[in-house]
Amino acid sequence: MVTRKKTGATEDGAGSILSTVSGPSNAQPPASLGSSDPIAEQLLIKTVAGQQLAAAMPFNPNKPAEYGDASRTPQPGATAEPSTPAATGSTSTETIASSKLGAGVPPVGENPTVGPLDRVRVDGGGQRLTTNQGVPIADNQHSLKIGLRGPTAMEDFILREKITHFDHERIPERVVHARGSAAHGYFESYQDLSAVTRASLFAQPGKRTPVFTRFSTVAGERGSSDTVRDVRGFAVKFYTDEGNWDLVGNNMPVFFIQDAMKFPDLVHSVKPEPHHAMPQASSAHDTFWDFVSLMPESTHMLLWQMSDRAIPRSYRTMQGFGVHTFRLVNAAGASVFCKFHWTPLQGTHSLVWDEAAKLVGADPDYHRRDLWEAIDSGNFPEYELALQIFTEEQAESFAFDVLDPTKIVPEELVPLTPVGKMVLNRNPDNFFAETEQVAFCTAHIVPGIDFSNDPLLQGRIHSYLDTQISRLGGPNFHEIPVNSPVAQVHNNQRDGMHRQAIHRGRVNYEPNSLAGGCPFQAGMKSGFTSFPQTISEDKVRGNPELFADHYSQARLFFNSQSPVEQAHIAAAFRFELTRVQTPAVRERVLATLANVNPVLAGSVAGGLGMDVPAPLPLATDRPLHEYEPSPALSLLSRPGETGIRTRKVAVLVANGVDGAMVRAIYSSLLEDGAVPRVVSSQLGKVKTSDGATLDVEITLEAGPSVLYDAVVVPDGEAAITILSRDAHAQDFVREQYRHCKPILVVGAGAALLKHAGVPPALPDGSADPALIGTEGGALAPALAAFKTALAGHRSFARETDPPKV
Numbered sequence: 001m002v003t004r005k006k007t008g009a010t011e012d013g014a015g016s017i018l019s020t021v022s023g024p025s026n027a028q029p030p031a032s033l034g035s036s037d038p039i040a041e042q043l044l045i046k047t048v049a050g051q052q053l054a055a056a057m058p059f060n061p062n063k064p065a066e067y068g069d070a071s072r073t074p075q076p077g078a079t080a081e082p083s084t085p086a087a088t089g090s091t092s093t094e095t096i097a098s099s100k101l102g103a104g105v106p107p108v109g110e111n112p113t114v115g116p117l118d119r120v121r122v123d124g125g126g127q128r129l130t131t132n133q134g135v136p137i138a139d140n141q142h143s144l145k146i147g148l149r150g151p152t153a154m155e156d157f158i159l160r161e162k163i164t165h166f167d168h169e170r171i172p173e174r175v176v177h178a179r180g181s182a183a184h185g186y187f188e189s190y191q192d193l194s195a196v197t198r199a200s201l202f203a204q205p206g207k208r209t210p211v212f213t214r215f216s217t218v219a220g221e222r223g224s225s226d227t228v229r230d231v232r233g234f235a236v237k238f239y240t241d242e243g244n245w246d247l248v249g250n251n252m253p254v255f256f257i258q259d260a261m262k263f264p265d266l267v268h269s270v271k272p273e274p275h276h277a278m279p280q281a282s283s284a285h286d287t288f289w290d291f292v293s294l295m296p297e298s299t300h301m302l303l304w305q306m307s308d309r310a311i312p313r314s315y316r317t318m319q320g321f322g323v324h325t326f327r328l329v330n331a332a333g334a335s336v337f338c339k340f341h342w343t344p345l346q347g348t349h350s351l352v353w354d355e356a357a358k359l360v361g362a363d364p365d366y367h368r369r370d371l372w373e374a375i376d377s378g379n380f381p382e383y384e385l386a387l388q389i390f391t392e393e394q395a396e397s398f399a400f401d402v403l404d405p406t407k408i409v410p411e412e413l414v415p416l417t418p419v420g421k422m423v424l425n426r427n428p429d430n431f432f433a434e435t436e437q438v439a440f441c442t443a444h445i446v447p448g449i450d451f452s453n454d455p456l457l458q459g460r461i462h463s464y465l466d467t468q469i470s471r472l473g474g475p476n477f478h479e480i481p482v483n484s485p486v487a488q489v490h491n492n493q494r495d496g497m498h499r500q501a502i503h504r505g506r507v508n509y510e511p512n513s514l515a516g517g518c519p520f521q522a523g524m525k526s527g528f529t530s531f532p533q534t535i536s537e538d539k540v541r542g543n544p545e546l547f548a549d550h551y552s553q554a555r556l557f558f559n560s561q562s563p564v565e566q567a568h569i570a571a572a573f574r575f576e577l578t579r580v581q582t583p584a585v586r587e588r589v590l591a592t593l594a595n596v597n598p599v600l601a602g603s604v605a606g607g608l609g610m611d612v613p614a615p616l617p618l619a620t621d622r623p624l625h626e627y628e629p630s631p632a633l634s635l636l637s638r639p640g641e642t643g644i645r646t647r648k649v650a651v652l653v654a655n656g657v658d659g660a661m662v663r664a665i666y667s668s669l670l671e672d673g674a675v676p677r678v679v680s681s682q683l684g685k686v687k688t689s690d691g692a693t694l695d696v697e698i699t700l701e702a703g704p705s706v707l708y709d710a711v712v713v714p715d716g717e718a719a720i721t722i723l724s725r726d727a728h729a730q731d732f733v734r735e736q737y738r739h740c741k742p743i744l745v746v747g748a749g750a751a752l753l754k755h756a757g758v759p760p761a762l763p764d765g766s767a768d769p770a771l772i773g774t775e776g777g778a779l780a781p782a783l784a785a786f787k788t789a790l791a792g793h794r795s796f797a798r799e800t801d802p803p804k805v
Contacts, residue, residue, distance in 0.1 A: 010032055011031070012028075012030055013027055013028075017029070017044060018040075029044070030044070039093055040092075042095065049082060050082075053087045053088070053513065053516045054514050056080035057517055062511075074521065074529060076525070077510070078520065079516055079520050080513070085106045086106075088516065088518070089106055094106055107504075111501065113484060114489055117481050117482070120481045131158060140158075171437075174222075175467060177217070178217075178222040179217045179224050180214045180217075181315065182212060182428060183371060183426065183427055184424070184425070185212075185213060186208045186209060187201060187208065187209045187420055188208050188209075188420055189203070189206065189209075192204050196328045198330055198448035200446070200447075201240045201420075209238050212236075213235065214235045215232060215367070217233070218230050218231045218232070218233060219282070225281060225359075226359075227364075228360065229283065229311055229356070229576075230305075230310060231252055232252075232310075232315070233251075234249045234318070234319075234342060236249075236342075239487075240485075241486065243446050244485045246442065246444040248464065251309060251321070252309055252310075253341075254405060254406050255323055255405045255406060255456060256295070256298040257405075258404055258455065259459070263459060279579075283576060284575065284579040286580050289585050289589055292589075293589045293592055296616060297406050299550050299595070300550070300554040300557060303557045303596065306576070307557075308351075309635065312367075314370040314374075315370070315371050315381070316346050316374055316646070317347055317348055318348070319344065319348055320341070321339070322340030324452065325337050326340065327449070327452055328448065329448055329531050333532075337394075339414075341388065342384070344381065344383050345383065345384060345421075345641055345642065347639045347793070348639075349640070353568070354739065358704070362704050370646075371424075372427055373646075380424055383421070384418050384421050384422075385419055385422060387417050388414040388415075388416060388417070389417060390409070398413065399552070404454075404546065405454055410556070437477075437482055438483060441464035441465050442460040443465055445528075446528065447526075447529075450530060475493075476496050476498050479500040479501060489501075491519060492507075545622070548620035549620060550619060551596055551624055552626070556629070557633055558596055559597070560632075560633035564799060567603075567799075570600055570603040574608065586610065590610065590613055594614070594615035639792070643672060644669070644791050645674070647710065648675045648708045648709050648710075650676075650705070651665060651676055653679070653686050654680055654719040654720075654722035654723050655722060656688070656717065656722070657689065658688065658715040658719075658746075659689065659690055659694055661716075662678065662688070664779065665783060669787075672787060676712075677697045677703065679697065679699070681699060681700055681701075681726055681728065683698075686719075688716075705733075706739070709790065709793070710741050710744070710786070710790050711732065712746075713752050714747075715746040715747030715776045716749075720749055720752050729756075730755055733752055733753055734756045737798065737805050740796050740799055742772070742786055742790045744773075744774075745771075745772070745774075746776055746779060759805070763804065768795060770798075771795075772789065
């Protein structure tokens with residue numbers, strides 16, 4: 001019970017403090033609230049300190065600087081220092097501690113909801129099962145019934161909670177980029193880039209910034225396959241010390257359209273057709289090709305999509321691009337233009353189409369599994385970030401418009417400047433909580449990085465934020481742990497669905513005096529300010545004249561490809577257009593290709609049984625610019641530096657195999673970082689020629705050829721006799737050959753290739769450098785040659801169209 005003191009002058013006005021409305025017009029605060037209760041004393045301290053804090057700011061001194069020329073330079077917000085943390089608190093009881101509330105210490109100037117994810121990582125080891133309210137569950141096997149054979153009781157709150165939560169486990173998937181995989185890691189800067197940007201992550205050599213990176217397909221639904229022909233998303237969330245920066249890009253540096261106005265049309269056209277919901281995760285249908293053939297600006301991107309870039313070997317061997325032109329701004333306010341490039345240090349490698357199509361059935365999670373396994377085994381994917389930096393004056397001299405997202409800046413024109421490296425070194429703890437709930441947005445930038453007027457980028461700035469509000473249930477998606485920054489978050493945004501932060505105090509506006517002016521605006525020196533680009537133009541809907549060149553860079557891309565890559569592009573167009581049913585659409589696409597390259601147009605037309613039509617009319621009277629080929633545009637120009645690490649190698653065995661040889665090869669491959677697997681017709685053990693046994697790791701049925709980068713057929717006459725009678729084994733080596741993968745055969749192993757119809761030489765009669773045969777006594781040099789071929793990934797010299805094997 002509270003003990004009241006006698007009323008005296010020192011207690012005048014105590015009632016107003018004990019109340020929450022009105023008070024004396026101008027009087028000294030009471031010295032006591034007439035109580036010995038420490039909470040009452042805390043209330044008095046809080047109220048008096050709050051009043052003193054408000055009085056310390058009789059007016060807003062920044063107001064005159066908010067107008068005219070002075071407003072171009074924002075000033076730090078005016079503040080006053082409270083005499084005690086209680087002054088800005090919500091309640092006098094905040095120092096009361098409990099196991100739920102915490103230690104009773106106010107988090108002054110801190111937002112603990114952005115702390116490390118350890119605060120929300122959960123492990124149930126050694127713990128009993130509970131409801132979501134923490135109630136221990138005695139029986140998780142049966143619902144509550146009226147008698148053993150009676151109806152289920154409606155009062156079974158445990159059953160209802162469990163089923164209700166299960167019914168609501170799914171959230172709306174992303175409209176695009178629904179199918180994705182992700183990992184945590186870090187970005188390490190190589191150098192100080194303060195001359196061109198004030199972005200803190202580039203402030204000094206060796207500075208590390210946490211990242212979360214998500215790779216994805218674009219067109220398919222969340223349950224679609226990884227290896228479809230599609231653009232891949234390459235989105236990186238940098239948790240910088242000045243807030244989150246999302247570099248939301250793709251594995252191709254250009255896009256289909258020039259203006260965000262057409263984005264809904266593009267996505268609608270490539271998605272399953274609305275009348276029968278087919279095909280899934282594929283552009284090989286009428287509506288897509290109808291749309292793009294009427295949008296010649298798509299031509300450049302179509303060449304990229306029909307290239308091997310659209311079927312990457314893995315996320316670890318895939319480039320990434322920011323696509324748009326961005327600005328870098330330094331501390332002095334000077335700006336340059338910039339393009340962002342990610343290059344995998346393991347090289348750029350792709351699948352071949354037959355392989356990609358078969359992987360859809362063999363392992364629809366092929367890319368997801370590859371990323372997870374590599375990280376879990378310590379083979380961390382690494383990507384170098386490089387910038388193309390150029391001035392506005394340089395940009396004006398280019399033959400294209402840098403605001404056009406269907407154009408690249410050739411590396412010969414502006415070389416790449418390596419600025420740092422990203423290492424992905426930790427898999428997520430929970431796919432839904434992290435990979436599915438992560439929210440990227442092109443509008444998330446930090447001081448030192450700014451936008452250009454690219455019209456597609458301008459639309460994305462709105463679109464990403466808008467879709468996250470819908471998909472993640474409200475405006476507080478930034479408080480989901482994987483989305484929260486490591487930088488402190490303090491603002492006056494309040495409420496909304498799923499709010500996590502519990503804000504102290506009564507102030508949720510700015511300017512204020514009741515919280516001492518806090519949180520206050522940072523001002524130009526430390527806060528984000530947009531680059532003050534001078535614009536004097538009419539309002540207009542349209543595009544600049546240079547946007548009308550739809551074919552020059554498409555020619556550049558095709559002419560820069562190796563002969564085998566050019567053949568793959570032609571084959572991809574042939575496949576896609578064969579599946580189109582409307583002849584006029586096919587003819588329109590061929591007329592588009594006629595503006596790119598006559599050989600390409602002729603090859604595709606021949607594959608469709610059509611003549612090459614007249615080229616589509618150009619959208620400009622300007623002559624098309626002629627570019628010299630750019631070797632950097634070929635995937636083969638970046639073989640990588642990591643040898644055979646993570647390459648998967650099948651070692652085919654059966655009873656009678658040379659066990660010592662298998663173990664020697666297996667050990668040698670492991671030593672160099674490859675992933676060998678012992679493969680046979682069934683699980684269990686096989687007897688080796690020396691009477692020992694080998695454990696089979698996976699079967700030919702469960703681990704078909706397309707899952708491996710190479711195959712070894714060891715010696716052992718009895719084993720080869722068995723394998724040569726097995727159609728699965730014959731198909732295995734036949735597909736390894738057809739997909740241009742390295743093959744090592746030892747001794748009697750050559751007989752299996754003969755039974756499978758695999759030729760010992762290339763189609764032109766020359767030696768095949770990726771088909772290595774040897775006798776058992778000369779294993780060491782043969783194995784070395786095999787590893788060299790494996791590091792080179794494929795031997796495209798053996799490829800024919802159509803395949804002869």
